[in-house]
Amino acid sequence: MAGTLHFHPNNLFAPCITNLFWFKLHHHVMVQFKKYVESFPVKPLFIVFTVLFFITPSAIASVQISRTQILMGDVPVTLVVKTAKKHTIKVTRAMEETFLLGKKLSDSLSEFSSASDISRINRSPSHVWISLKEPLSLFLLEKSVKASNLTEGAFDITFSSSNKHTSWADLAIDKHHQRVMKKAAGLKLGVSGIAKGLIVELMSHHLTKKGFDRNLVNAGGDVYASGTWIVGIRNPFSPEQKPLTKIKVKNKSVSTSGLYQRGSHIIDPHTHQALGKKEAPLWASVTTIGNEGPMTDALTTGFFLLPFHKIESIVQQNTGFKVILITLKKQVIKISH
Known part of the structure; x- marks a missing residue:
């Protein structure tokens, strides 16, 4: 007669049958096994190994979880986290918080949000100091000036100023008093080319603070990788095909601009024309790898307008950056310090 399968109270891993004969046989075997274990010269290690052998696989089983939402107007933002399977619910909550943070940052840094510092600066008259409410606004403007200097x-x-004779040099920044001033009339700021990199990086850091340090945030060409990841560089000629090249990064920001995605949206600040209207693009794709999201985002946009020798000079003089250029003839060029 078939018995009921259950677990013996003295041994979690050994199933036994309720039939009395098999129960006695099982008990005898376990007694002998116990004597063997007690006589084993490295008993503690053996016991630990035995427990781990049965418990560890389910306890440390890892999963990769991803979620996507639209932020920053119309940008699909994808969060990817590698974690233990048992943390699935916790990581889902952390992702929800991270998306809320991304929305808050987007609103506070966008020139299209009437309450943002950038919008207030654009509405203000020239030669008047404007106090900034958000410390991140000052940080972003300082990084913008640095990127403008480098490129x-x-x-x-x-670039979108009504006064075409103005430039980034017409923005005065008083870091000590956290305020800025437009030194020329008609000056207008547009930070979309640098803010996205900052937002992506801060979203990644938030996931790390929540205990998920193996995460990746991807927002339409701007990526921040916490932990070690393989990132593919999209083929600018056939975006639907496999990546043209791949890079291994750890705790890095990766920003890419390509003709498939943002070529027509890149404005040459010297001519105030969209790239491709009056001048042919120099590159099919530009990727910048570095430690800071806002800098890789901004430099990628700037590098798209620069010839090879200037890009190489900037990278050689500034540690921490790597650049991957894809030419119009599909040649891949890598530059590092």
Whole structure:
């Protein structure tokens, strides 16, 4: 007669049958096994190994969880986290919080949000100091000026100014008093070319603070990888095909601009024309890898307008950056310090 399968109270891993004969046989075997274990010269290690052998696989089983939402207007933002399976519910909650943070940051840094510092600056008259409410606004503007300096104005957050004779140099920043002033009339700021990199990085850091340090945040060409990841560089000629090249990064920001995605949206601040209207693009794709999201985001935009020798010079003079260029002839060029 078939018995009922259950677990013996003295041994979690040994199933036995309720039939009395098999129960006695099982008991005898376990007594002998216990004597063997007690006589084993490295008993503690053996016991630990035995427990781990049965318990560890389910306890440390890892999963990769991803979620996508639209933020920053119309940008699909994807969060990816590698974690233990038992943390699935916890990581889902952390992702929800991270998306809320991304929305808050987007609203506070967007020139299209009437309450943001950037919008207030754009509405203000020239030669008047404007106090900034958000410390991140000051940080973002300082990084913008740094990127403009490095690229000799190829990246410029004043590209959409009504006064075409203005530039980033017409924005005065008083870090000590956390305020800025427009030194020329008609000056207008547009920070979309640098804010996204900052938002992506801060979202990744938030997931790390929640205990998930193996995460990746991807927002339409701007990626921040916490932990070690393999990131593919999209083929600018056939975006639906496999990546043209791949890179291994750890705790890095990766920003890419390509003709498939943002070529027509890149404005040359010197001509105030969209790339491709009056001048042919120099590159099919530009990728910048570095430690800071806002800098890789801004430099990628600026590098798209610069020739090879200037990009190489900037990278060689500034540690922490790597650049991958894809030419119009599909050649892949890598530059590092």
